[in-house]
């Protein structure tokens with residue numbers, strides 16, 4: 001029934017995880033379908049492979065972000 005709703009009205013995605021400032025993971029609030037932004041900015045099904053890539057990107061992004069913050073603090 002919930003899936004039928006999505007077929008008629010389309011999925012209602014809400015952000016489930018922010019990977020980087022450009023890449024996010026979304027989950028449909030009705031049928032729990034998960035998608036993610038891929039490298040070209042389109043939504044793709046969240047496969048285990050893409051999930052792996054996102055975990056790696058998230059790690060790199062957070063490390064870079066942390067380093068940038070530390071550098072700013074050193075300058076200040």
Ligand SMILES: [Zn+2]
Nearest residue numbers: 006011028031
């Ligand atoms: Zn849905």
